[in-house]
Amino acid sequence: MISSREDVTRMILATKVSKGLRWEVVAAELGLSKEWTTAACLGQMTFNKEQAETIGRLFELSDEAIAWLQIVPHKGDGGIPTDPLLYRLYEIVSVYGGAMKELIHEEFGDGIMSAIDFSLDIQREENPNGDRVNMVMSGKFLPYKSY
Amino acid sequence: MISSREDVTRMILATKVSKGLRWEVVAAELGLSKEWTTAACLGQMTFNKEQAETIGRLFELSDEAIAWLQIVPHKGDGGIPTDPLLYRLYEIVSVYGGAMKELIHEEFGDGIMSAIDFSLDIQREENPNGDRVNMVMSGKFLPYKSY
Amino acid sequence: MISSREDVTRMILATKVSKGLRWEVVAAELGLSKEWTTAACLGQMTFNKEQAETIGRLFELSDEAIAWLQIVPHKGDGGIPTDPLLYRLYEIVSVYGGAMKELIHEEFGDGIMSAIDFSLDIQREENPNGDRVNMVMSGKFLPYKSY
Amino acid sequence: MISSREDVTRMILATKVSKGLRWEVVAAELGLSKEWTTAACLGQMTFNKEQAETIGRLFELSDEAIAWLQIVPHKGDGGIPTDPLLYRLYEIVSVYGGAMKELIHEEFGDGIMSAIDFSLDIQREENPNGDRVNMVMSGKFLPYKSY
Amino acid sequence: MISSREDVTRMILATKVSKGLRWEVVAAELGLSKEWTTAACLGQMTFNKEQAETIGRLFELSDEAIAWLQIVPHKGDGGIPTDPLLYRLYEIVSVYGGAMKELIHEEFGDGIMSAIDFSLDIQREENPNGDRVNMVMSGKFLPYKSY
Amino acid sequence: MISSREDVTRMILATKVSKGLRWEVVAAELGLSKEWTTAACLGQMTFNKEQAETIGRLFELSDEAIAWLQIVPHKGDGGIPTDPLLYRLYEIVSVYGGAMKELIHEEFGDGIMSAIDFSLDIQREENPNGDRVNMVMSGKFLPYKSY
Amino acid sequence: MISSREDVTRMILATKVSKGLRWEVVAAELGLSKEWTTAACLGQMTFNKEQAETIGRLFELSDEAIAWLQIVPHKGDGGIPTDPLLYRLYEIVSVYGGAMKELIHEEFGDGIMSAIDFSLDIQREENPNGDRVNMVMSGKFLPYKSY
Amino acid sequence: MISSREDVTRMILATKVSKGLRWEVVAAELGLSKEWTTAACLGQMTFNKEQAETIGRLFELSDEAIAWLQIVPHKGDGGIPTDPLLYRLYEIVSVYGGAMKELIHEEFGDGIMSAIDFSLDIQREENPNGDRVNMVMSGKFLPYKSY
Amino acid sequence: MISSREDVTRMILATKVSKGLRWEVVAAELGLSKEWTTAACLGQMTFNKEQAETIGRLFELSDEAIAWLQIVPHKGDGGIPTDPLLYRLYEIVSVYGGAMKELIHEEFGDGIMSAIDFSLDIQREENPNGDRVNMVMSGKFLPYKSY
Amino acid sequence: MISSREDVTRMILATKVSKGLRWEVVAAELGLSKEWTTAACLGQMTFNKEQAETIGRLFELSDEAIAWLQIVPHKGDGGIPTDPLLYRLYEIVSVYGGAMKELIHEEFGDGIMSAIDFSLDIQREENPNGDRVNMVMSGKFLPYKSY
Incomplete structure (x- = not known):
């Protein structure tokens, strides 16, 4: 079962x-x-x-x-990750999150970047000083509207 | 003071x-x-x-x-964010973190994407179905080594 | 200041x-x-x-x-509320959340009800057994898509 | 067993x-x-x-x-949900909870919307800009009384 | 102010x-x-x-x-109390809560004792082995109903 | 085993x-x-x-x-309960705890109501507006003493 | 004020x-x-x-x-202490607490050592290998009774 | 295994x-x-x-x-205990911890009572008003030194 | 499996x-x-x-x-350790962390000591007053750079 | 004041x-x-x-x-640090803590490395691949003894 x-x-x-x-x-x-x-x-x-x-x-x-x-799963891992690779991703949000918020609002006004209408692309970025991980996130901007 | x-x-x-x-x-x-x-x-x-x-x-x-x-600051905002824009960033790590970990290891082996030797670029991505936020992260891959 | x-x-x-x-x-x-x-x-x-x-x-x-x-604020109150009125709202999510998730997925497939493209309407609902609070939430369904 | x-x-x-x-x-x-x-x-x-x-x-x-x-169960899922659909419901309480509290008190005085004498109705709301989830909550208002 | x-x-x-x-x-x-x-x-x-x-x-x-x-206040102290008198009240719920739940359901079926339509009375209870605190709580039973 | x-x-x-x-x-x-x-x-x-x-x-x-x-058990359920019946008991301590503390100290001085030398009695209280749960707690007052 | x-x-x-x-x-x-x-x-x-x-x-x-x-204060410091001296006291409860529980129950049966009818005495204990802190705690045993 | x-x-x-x-x-x-x-x-x-x-x-x-x-175990129970006997021990640290810290420092200067070079003795203390639990803790004082 | x-x-x-x-x-x-x-x-x-x-x-x-x-594992134990040996390591970060941060920044500027390009060496350090544990950590300094 | x-x-x-x-x-x-x-x-x-x-x-x-x-302070910063430099130190304990525990016990038996009788030395370690932070910790081994 x-x-x-x-x-x-x-x-x-x-x-x-x-x-x-x-x-x-x-x-x-x-x-x-x-x-x-x-x-x-x-x-x-x-x-x-x-x-x-x-x-x-x-x-x-x-x-x-x-x-x-084919059943919609229960998604998301809770809490703050302890795995070093995952923690670095969390840390980026912790250190740069304020700046991301300011710059998205400066460009688009009040709203969010969707995490649903969203895609991710991860590539190796060759670099003579050591190759880099390149992650591109693209999410639809969703505005808050008054009503 | x-x-x-x-x-x-x-x-x-x-x-x-x-x-x-x-x-x-x-x-x-x-x-x-x-x-x-x-x-x-x-x-x-x-x-x-x-x-x-x-x-x-x-x-x-x-x-x-x-x-x-000019003094090095104490960095990082702790906890899980409540602001909707910031939460979406956290949610991306929560939902996609496992896949990011698997794919970086599949490409590079054991190690992490640096959050220090790291840069971020945020742009408006024009789209007829609604403009999108495009975030590019580039971080040096740092390998774990046995010793 | x-x-x-x-x-x-x-x-x-x-x-x-x-x-x-x-x-x-x-x-x-x-x-x-x-x-x-x-x-x-x-x-x-x-x-x-x-x-x-x-x-x-x-x-x-x-x-x-x-x-x-006119500045986009930092939104959201964190944690689990202690005020009885607020706690009841949280409890509704705690008790009925699973059913809400099942029924929205059964009707719409995988995705969420937006909390951004969202509106709320609160009215008194007259009732001989004691008036009721009537809350109507309307949020755009946002589907997850494979890519 | x-x-x-x-x-x-x-x-x-x-x-x-x-x-x-x-x-x-x-x-x-x-x-x-x-x-x-x-x-x-x-x-x-x-x-x-x-x-x-x-x-x-x-x-x-x-x-x-x-x-x-037929046995009364132990109810409620604790904590703050990580599933995106469930989190949006929690976020609505986090962002709009203060306003819900103010408006219910403005209309009814001190008290709560019951989560026990309560019913829920979820429907698809057709909309040319994308269908919406419509959730109607109806709960009896229970006043605090001095004694 | x-x-x-x-x-x-x-x-x-x-x-x-x-x-x-x-x-x-x-x-x-x-x-x-x-x-x-x-x-x-x-x-x-x-x-x-x-x-x-x-x-x-x-x-x-x-x-x-x-x-x-005359304004409805934000009520409730969060968390688990550290003051010994308050902690004993919390401990009673922790140790006897399961029994309270079983016995109220056995007598009334599924539902709760209201904490809103509720009154409290605290009296000294004289006793030769040391006086006692007598606390009487009376709360309306609110049944869950199917719909 | x-x-x-x-x-x-x-x-x-x-x-x-x-x-x-x-x-x-x-x-x-x-x-x-x-x-x-x-x-x-x-x-x-x-x-x-x-x-x-x-x-x-x-x-x-x-x-x-x-x-x-016949073995003394490990007692107590930790944390803040999520079950609605149990939560109401916790909420009573959260909302009325300060008043309980003030009134017990006003009557008895510094000390606590024992949760060990304690008894509990739960009864149905018939009431034309809906029957009520009546809970009587009786605990020995234990004074703090200087030494 | x-x-x-x-x-x-x-x-x-x-x-x-x-x-x-x-x-x-x-x-x-x-x-x-x-x-x-x-x-x-x-x-x-x-x-x-x-x-x-x-x-x-x-x-x-x-x-x-x-x-x-002369007013009864709100007592107790919450949480797990970070100060090294205080943490060692917490650690003693963490490491030896199970043994304390077993031995008190073996000697006295079900009940607790009171933290209210309690006294504490701290003395220097001279010792050629380095002086020691000697702490004596004396608390009345309070039995649980069936009723 | x-x-x-x-x-x-x-x-x-x-x-x-x-x-x-x-x-x-x-x-x-x-x-x-x-x-x-x-x-x-x-x-x-x-x-x-x-x-x-x-x-x-x-x-x-x-x-x-x-x-x-014969293998060194992983020691210590985490968190704040819920068992009443264990909680009273935690509460003693919570209520008296500040005084213990002040008095050990007043007598010995900066340092701690060791929880490793430590012994514990628990005895019944006969008393006409009800027997008492007597717990003696003896731990080596370890000073902080400048270097 | x-x-x-x-x-x-x-x-x-x-x-x-x-x-x-x-x-x-x-x-x-x-x-x-x-x-x-x-x-x-x-x-x-x-x-x-x-x-x-x-x-x-x-x-x-x-x-x-x-x-x-040969599969990259999920690394790291979360939370604050309760085992006394592990806690002392955590406590060193808690007590000396501020000084470590100040001195690394004073010597190197803004950046971190890598926990990936890192090695550890543990040795017995003989000492007439009682042998000591000697732990040497060596981690590459990674500077933050403006861009 | x-x-x-x-x-x-x-x-x-x-x-x-x-x-x-x-x-x-x-x-x-x-x-x-x-x-x-x-x-x-x-x-x-x-x-x-x-x-x-x-x-x-x-x-x-x-x-x-x-x-x-000249007064003994309340020491230690609680919680899990968010500052990247401090977090790396915490992560070292999280990732290597188990190994540190095993190796200290293998060499010394049951006991701990003291965080009180302890000294720390931080130096720049020159390295053609990028200078390194060298941290030496020396703490007295304190054995657990049976009694």
Whole structure:
């Protein structure tokens, strides 16, 4: 009996390691970005039927698990991360968040950058002083309006 | 008596509103990016002597305040933000953090994206379905090494 | 020197009590809903120039305070509320949140109800067993999309 | 041995996914609203004997599980939600809570909107700019009285 | 400028100590119970005009302070108390809460004891083994109903 | 192997539901109050040998479980409750705690109401406007003394 | 205007440092133990009239401050201490608390050591390997009783 | 497979209850104090080989469990205790901690009482007004030194 | 099915105790420092293929477990430690952190000591007054730069 | 009136910036290490009379402030730091703490590294790949003993 999406995520991770799969390959099978695909495999996004079946085939999942991949999951990891890579992302918000807020408001007025109508792209940026991680976030600006 | 950088930040914010200054204009006076400049004016970065004097002139600060701008500040806002714009940034880390970690490790191996050797660029991305916020982060990859 | 919107909110609250103003009257002066107007006076929304001047006149604010009303504020009260009226609202999310999530996803698929493109209407609902509070929330559905 | 209502909720969720049931259909079988029915199936409300037996039949539950459905559950999810849909609901309380408090008191005096003598209705609101979620909350006003 | 009820509570407490007033005497002046009166003077309840004026006279408050006494306050002290007397009350809920819940549900079914339609009475209970504190709480039972 | 009292509490709860036992009946078998009996069955009090054997017979427990009932348990549920019935009890302490403290000190001087030498009685209070829950707490006053 | 005991504690601490007073001397003036006296001067205990006047004389307090010394204070410092000396005391409870609980119950049965009917004695214990702090706590055992 | 000391502690507690062992008897078998012995059996101290074998014999442990008794455990229970007996110990630190700090510094200067070079002794103190718990703590004073 | 690195860490710890292995010996087998090796075996570092096979041989791990050793783990233990040895390390940061920050900035300007390009060395430091633990940390200085 | 050491620390910091003093110079005036001196000036250590007078002269403090420098302060900054430099130190404990614990116990047995009988030395370590921060910690090993 599978009673949560987390159960399926654990199956995916176990199979990924034992079969040595790469996220890029999984994404190519789906014909989608590696960013959305990985987030979805980690239980943060919802697959449609065809996508779920592809994932099921790659990770050798049962029909029950494939059904769960099509259910909207409970998303988000709470709290402040302790993993160093994740903490650096949190720290960027902690140190630069005020500036991001000021500059988005200066440019657009009152509102937010959507985290739903949003896409992410991560690339290696070659650099003679040491390669860099380049992350591009694009989110629709949503204005507050008076009524 | 000024006993912390926060005192100076409050003076800068008060003057910014009463004089109607824009961060872009402040950045242009310094000859630096609007992202670094805003973060610095909000008390997250250290100005050198010349920069501090420019800021002092623009915001009509005392010599004591100008001296404080050259002291390394205590950085970072703690906790989980409640402001909607800031929360969306936190939520992106909460929802996409796992995927970011997986993909950076898949590309680079064990290590992190630096939040120190790091730069940020925020632009308006025109779009017929509603303009978007485009944020580019570039941070040096720092590998863990065995020893 | 005013260095935050909270300073202005305190002035508004002090004057409201001493002059005995009602939010409904303030809203009528602005020609806007009482819900948006009250949230804005409490420091959660941004006024445009004309609105800010109306508020300034009603609450006898200085030019500096009126300038602050036009600055995007830092929004949101953190934590879990202790005030009984506020706690009941939090409890509704705590008890009914799961059902809200299931039903919105069942109807719309994966996505959220926007808290930005959002409006609120609060009315007295007459009832022989005791009058009721009727709160209507309307928020645009924002879908997650694969990419 | 079933020792808590959570055990039964997990069974209901597992069966819902494997059988592809919809909450609306479950509600129609009970002859009750989809909002109350879903909250109850998620372990937040108490079923009477007849209702519990209907649920038991739909979700293929044992007699022991059906007995647990008639026991008053331990309700409420603690903390601040991380799921984006749930967080938006929390954020509405965080941003608009002060205004809700002011306006309910302005209309009714000191007291609260009950979260017990309360009902919820969620509907799709068609809109050319994108459909909206419409949530109506109705709760009895309960006044504080001196004694 | 008074900008919150807490300011008035502090004035009341300062005057109570310097004039040596007793809560029982204050309650008698109002013609109300000592329990409601004390809670109200501590900023947890709302006075009507006549009551506020009596309190104003006893505690030598300004008209502005008297106006604030008639505004619905922000109620409740958050967190887990550290004062030993208050902690024992919290501990009673921690140790006996489960039993209270079981027995109220066994007697009344699903619902709560109201903390709004509620009264409190505290008396000395003489006892040869040491006098006891006797606290009687009476709150209306509010049932959950299906809909 | 039973390694904590919680294991026994879960057995008691499972049997209570499957056999449809009522706490009042359990208390009558022990010849004790329903309040103490329920708290004890929920793992908050220690049974003597004879009491434990009665509980063992009613709930069909093993000798090992009966031995655990005679061991002093780890008591108290931590944190701030989320269940609405329990939260109302916590809220009473949050809203009325200050008044309780003032009035007990006014009557008895510095000290506390014991939560150990304490008893609780819960009754239905019939009322034409809706029946009420009546809770009487009686705790020995324990004075602080100088030394 | 003094509106809390903390105000008086701050005066006492300031005078203690500027006049170079020792707690032992203060205790001798009162004819009480140094442990109770120090706790009381730090705002944790209530002085009677005569004691308060002695303290007032030693620390040059106003009549208003002396009146506050006779009011039962809000006691206890919350949270987990960060000061190393205080943390070691907390750590003793963290490491040895389980053993203290087991041994007190083994000797006395179910109940607690009172923290109200309690006294403390701190002495230097001479030792050739380095002097030791000797702390003796004596608290009345209070049994839980069934009813 | 045993992968932590907690597993062994659970076995010890289960056997203690089923065999009806007393800590005093266990301590006598080891020839050590009941305080250290109990703390060690609860997983807070490290046994040497001979001690571990004695414990293994008394509690019928496997060789693997006996090996774990000789591994330095992860010590300390976090947070603020909810059990009433444990809470009173925490409350003593909360109420008297400031006085303990002042008096140890007044006698010894800057430093701490060690919680490592530390011993504890708990005894029944007979008293006609009700027996008392007597706890003696002895810890080496460790001074801070400048360098 | 192994679905996380923690599963493998538990196997390593269980085998270490049952076989009586020492970390120094494990490190010598790898030809690396005992500090990196121990951190890696505890699940904080990533092994390469050859290292993982050596660890697999020493700790008798399955191929699946050996594959997991080569996956970048989720690192870091959250919160404030309760174990006395770990707490002292935290306390050093709490007491000396401000001085560390001031002195690193005085010497290097604005920036940090890297925790990634970092190495640790722990040695016994013989001392007639009692041997000492000597810990040397070496981390690359990473400067903040304006841009 | 100075009522806490924090007041004096703020004076020292204000003067340090306005006079442009360096910690190394302050340490040389005292004839002590820069590490102890800086920690002490930040309010974490106690000065003796002669040291306090030197500090008073350098930072132009009043006699009252100089008296406070000789009082044992309340030490330690609580919580998890947000400043990036401080966070890296916390992260080292989070990532390497388990290994530090294992290796100290492997070398010394059960016990801790003292944070009181402790010294710290921070130096620049020249390195062609970028200079490094070298931090040496030396703390007495304190063994746990059975008794």
